[in-house]
Amino acid sequence: MHNKGLGITVLQEFKWTKKMPLDTSLGKGSKQKISWSKKVLIILGFLFVLGAVALITVAVVQNKPLPKNMKYGIVLDAGSSHTSVYVYNWPAEKENDTGVVQQVEVCKVDGPGISSYSKDVEKAGLSLQDCMNTAKQVIPKKEHRDTPVYLGATAGMRLLSLDNNKIADKVLLSVEKSLRLYPFDFQGCRIITGQEEGAYGWISINYMLGNFKQSSSWMPFQQTSTETSGALDLGGASTQITFEPTDSINESPENFMLFRLYGKTYNVYTHSFLCYGKDQALRLRLANDVKNAGSTNLQNPCFNPGYVKNMSAVDLYGSPCTAKYKLFSSSFILITGTGDYHQCQQNLQDMFNKTECPYSRCSFNRIFQPELSGNFGAFSAFYFVMNFLNLTSEKDLSKVKETLKEFCSESWQQVKEKFPDIKEKYLSEYCFSGTYILTLLEMGYGFTSENWGNINFLRKIKGSDAAWTLGYMLNLTNMIPAELPSSPPLSHASYVGLMVLFSFLLASVVFIGWLYFWKPRCLQKGII
Ligand SMILES: Nc1ncnc2c1ncn2[C@@H]1O[C@H](COP(=O)(O)OP(=O)(O)O)[C@@H](O)[C@H]1O
Ligand SMILES: [Ca+2]
Incomplete structure (x- = not known):
């Protein structure tokens, strides 16, 4: 016992x-x-x-958890084709933490982009009213006065200011006047540079992906940081490529931006190609075709067979991208689709001049580009087009081309019957847009079948749209600290x-x- x-x-x-x-x-x-x-x-x-x-x-x-005290911010993305109003919010106590800012609303403004109101500038401001009223409803009344509002205009306004600086200023004044009528804290309307557009897109997606978080390893005081993702943005009037190259480079400094974020320095390559957004690229191509053919009657392989379109010369030559090609006094250009992917791609390759390069390496048109590295998030029109073609998760480049070839060869009648709910303007251009995207990524930037899988076509990340707007707001509100805030272990x-x-x-x-x-x-x- x-x-x-x-x-x-x-x-x-x-x-x-x-x-x-x-x-x-x-x-x-x-x-x-x-x-x-x-x-x-x-x-x-x-x-x-x-x-x-x-x-x-x-x-x-x-x-x-204490009841959260939320702060709000509004950013208007005044793009070439349309304006979107984004409303973000974040907990007041945590504003300097990474990943806390979220999109709570996006409102698409009815009508075209603000640069299209050059003949009636007052309407540019008026067009924003519905979406600004939506923002007023989404944001609690007591926060209105402390909610900053920023408007950033992109390539449509860049082109308008190249064409007529005074009218561009008037358009900006009109939208400013309209935005000042709201009870928010108006912070300014401006045309952002292509570099900013690329860099803020890169900051946005890496912030949303949580790539700026310094994850501490099990060794005390040792921080490890995540690799960043490159950003590919395709608009109507310009396109941007932005990424962190692996090696340090001292060529073409105008293509680099240095950021210090959360205690780490990032040397980011960025370039914006004006006139290489998909709407201007189409005009550029057609204007060249008219010039080469010496006729305003075009057989075009980038449109489905049976598609016929009468395009006005004002529309075709009305932008600084195509103005210099104007040869004919004819007021219309007749386009007839022939739906041939291979011919379309060959035709588009001419837009990417690879022969001259004043640097050690180039993308196209004498623009420096370091070797591609890491993953890329491809958003905006890159996503819209690839999503329509059901190609966002296709990692095999040859299959992507096959799908595109098939789609381009379908008759316009068939396509219209298959997709009765899709806007005819978008639908008619998917063959061109898909082929253009492929040519830009392959011929222009140098993606191959090996690294095609590194491109992620995405629309949203954790509930927020992939767009430059979030990065713009984070930067202007100083919400990304340069150094890691010293926090208890x-x-x-x-x-x-x-x-x-x-x-x-x-x-x-x-x-x-x-x-x-x-x-x-x-x-x-x-x-x-
Ligand atoms: N559902 C869609 N399908 C195809 N293209 C789309 C769709 N929605 C938007 N787009 C295109 O996305 C592009 C957006 O460009 P935008 O941001 O307005 O111009 P930019 O950034 O060059 O100033 C436009 O070419 C527009 O036509
Ligand atoms: Ca855009």
Whole structure:
């Protein structure tokens, strides 16, 4: 019996003492002492349990998330084809943390982009009203005054200002006047540069992907950082490529931007090709075709067979991208589709001049580009077109080409019947747009069948649209700190958890020590 554990022995012996007639084993004084010790033991035990419950309650209550105080920001993306109003929000206490800003609303403005209102500038401002009213409803009234509003105009306005700077200014004034009517904190309307557009797109997607987080390894004080993802943005009037090259480069400094974000320095390559957005690229191609054919009657392999379109010369030659090609006085150009992917691609290759390069390497048109590296997020029209063609997750480049070939050869009648709900302007151009995307990525930027799989065609990341707007706002509100904020090594939850655990351990040690050294009388008697 004594080989068994001490606890069991004590319990059994104690039972035995209890059974014994009290006045034969113990005197009256001892009896009182035992009941005293018992009481003390019970009180101590009770206090111990009470302490433990109190500690756990404090830990739980302290850890309850506080009601969030949200802040808001509005960014208007005034693109060449249309304007979108983005509303973002983030918890006020955490604004410098990475990944906390989220898109809560996106409103697509009815009508064309603001650059299309050059003949009636007042309408540019008026066009924004519906979406700004939506923003007013989405944002709580008490936050209106503290909500910054930014408008950034891209390539459509860049082209308008090249064409007529004064009218571009008038358009900007009109949208400013309109935005100032709202109860928000108006911060400015401006045309952003192509470099900014590329860089903010890169910041946006890497912020949303959580790539700026410095994850600490298990070695104390050692931080490891994630690789960043490149950004590919295709608009109507310009396109951007932005990524972090592997080697340090000292060529073409105008293509580099240096950022210090969350304690790390990023040297990012970026280039924006004006006139290489898909709408201007189509005009550029058609204007060249008219010039080469010496006729305004074009057979075009980039449109489905049976498609016929009469394009006005004003539309074709109305932008600085094509103005210099104007040869004919004819007011219309007749386009007839022949639907041949291979011919279309050959035709488009002429737009990418690979012969001259003043640097060690180039993408096209004498523009420096370092070797491609890492993954790329391809958004905006890259996504819209590839999504329509069901090619966003096709990692095999030859299959992408096959699908495109098939789609281009389908008759326009068939295509229209198959997709009755899609806008005719988009539908008629998917053969051209898909072929253009492939040619730009392959011929222009140098993607191959080996690294095609590194391109992720995406529209949203964690609920927010992939667009330059988020990066623009993060930058202008100084929400990305240059250095990592010095934070305690443990999160609040881990801190409280550990405190509870150690208190338990400490109390247990004291309790066991007390049992062992001080031996309450009742137990001592039991053992003897
Ligand atoms: N559903 C869609 N299918 C195809 N193209 C689309 C779709 N939605 C938008 N687009 C195109 O995406 C492009 C967006 O460009 P935009 O941002 O307006 O111009 P930029 O960035 O050059 O100023 C336009 O060419 C527009 O036609
Ligand atoms: Ca755009």
